[in-house]
Amino acid sequence: MTDTVEREVVAAVDLGGTRTKAALVDRDLGVVARVVEPTPADLAARIGETVASVVGRLVAAAPGMRLVGCGVVVPGLVDEETGIGVLSVNHGWRDLPIRSRVEEAVGVPVAVGHDVRAGLVAEARLGAAVGARDALFLPLGTGIAAALMVDGHVLSGGGWAGELGHVSVDPDGPPCPCGGTGCLEVIASAAAVGREYSSRTGELVDAQTVAERVLEGDPVAVAVWQRAVSALARAVHATLTLTGIDLVLVGGGLAQSGETLLAPLRAEVESLRTFQRPARIVTPALADWAGCLGAACLAWEAT
Numbered sequence: 591m592t593d594t595v596e597r598e599v600v601a602a603v604d605l606g607g608t609r610t611k612a613a614l615v616d617r618d619l620g621v622v623a624r625v626v627e628p629t630p631a632d633l634a635a636r637i638g639e640t641v642a643s644v645v646g647r648l649v650a651a652a653p654g655m656r657l658v659g660c661g662v663v664v665p666g667l668v669d670e671e672t673g674i675g676v677l678s679v680n681h682g683w684r685d686l687p688i689r690s691r692v693e694e695a696v697g698v699p700v701a702v703g704h705d706v707r708a709g710l711v712a713e714a715r716l717g718a719a720v721g722a723r724d725a726l727f728l729p730l731g732t733g734i735a736a737a738l739m740v741d742g743h744v745l746s747g748g749g750w751a752g753e754l755g756h757v758s759v760d761p762d763g764p765p766c767p768c769g770g771t772g773c774l775e776v777i778a779s780a781a782a783v784g785r786e787y788s789s790r791t792g793e794l795v796d797a798q799t800v801a802e803r804v805l806e807g808d809p810v811a812v813a814v815w816q817r818a819v820s821a822l823a824r825a826v827h828a829t830l831t832l833t834g835i836d837l838v839l840v841g842g843g844l845a846q847s848g849e850t851l852l853a854p855l856r857a858e859v860e861s862l863r864t865f866q867r868p869a870r871i872v873t874p875a876l877a878d879w880a881g882c883l884g885a886a887c888l889a890w891e892a893t
């Protein structure tokens with residue numbers, strides 16, 4: 591008879607608007623197994639079964655592991671302390687008791703977090719913000735949400751912190767679905783950049799194509815890009831002034847263009863700077879997996 595020591599792992603699940611990314615993660619944050627699958631459209635009605643099913647697939651893919659916890663991250667307004675999804679426009683829920691539903695279905699302790707705040711936790715543990723005490727994580731995707739770390743603490747504000755996408759950067763700008771006007775999200779998200787170019791040219795393209803056309807010197811692409819960069823620079827400058835943050839991780843679909851975005855953004859943020867502490871503006875290290883790895887960090891913290 592041989593003694594077998596089971597390796598302890600947590601399941602980490604990032605329930606995105608279209609895709610669910612999940613992994614089994616050990617205590618050193620090593621990924622043991624991972625899966626990506628479409629997020630069901632009726633997630634709100636069966637979040638417990640959905641997470642249990644993906645966790646079941648992960649566990650089956652990695653025999654000999656002992657599941658000791660689970661971390662779930664979602665977009666929108668999330669109260670990490672109560673484990674409640676206060677509001678998600680993407681998933682269409684209000685006040686969804688995520689933690690209790692998932693705990694009931696999975697049978698291990700569950701930690702619930704916000705996808706972007708959890709992403710910053712992961713970047714600080716093993717990505718581009720290792721060693722930083724102050725950092726802004728700014729993924730630019732379909733929407734824009736930010737996470738802020740100040741003096742080593744990721745700010746939650748009861749779930750309300752970080753909504754930089756809904757700070758108005760242009761009082762004469764387009765209306766935002768939130769009810770505001772000229773919000774950063776309707777000017778500088780990846781979706782907004784594609785939409786604006788398409789409305790000016792009549793050609794349906796995504797932000798990645800606009801970025802390519804910027805490099806080719808397409809004047810409409812350059813104008814749309816410049817407008818987005820200026821809006822981002824104003825929002826970033828205000829955030830840095832308010833918080834003293836000196837590291838900015840710009841990620842998401844719009845940042846896939848790399849220096850096409852970051853070089854002009856750095857120049858414009860620097861041109862706005864008067865007395866503020868200079869900030870490094872770089873791409874994150876964990877790409878699409880930051881939220882999932884952040885969910886693992888939350889699960890281990892809670893275990």
Ligand SMILES: [Zn+2]
Pocket residue numbers: 755756757766767768769770771773775
């Ligand atoms: Zn808004």
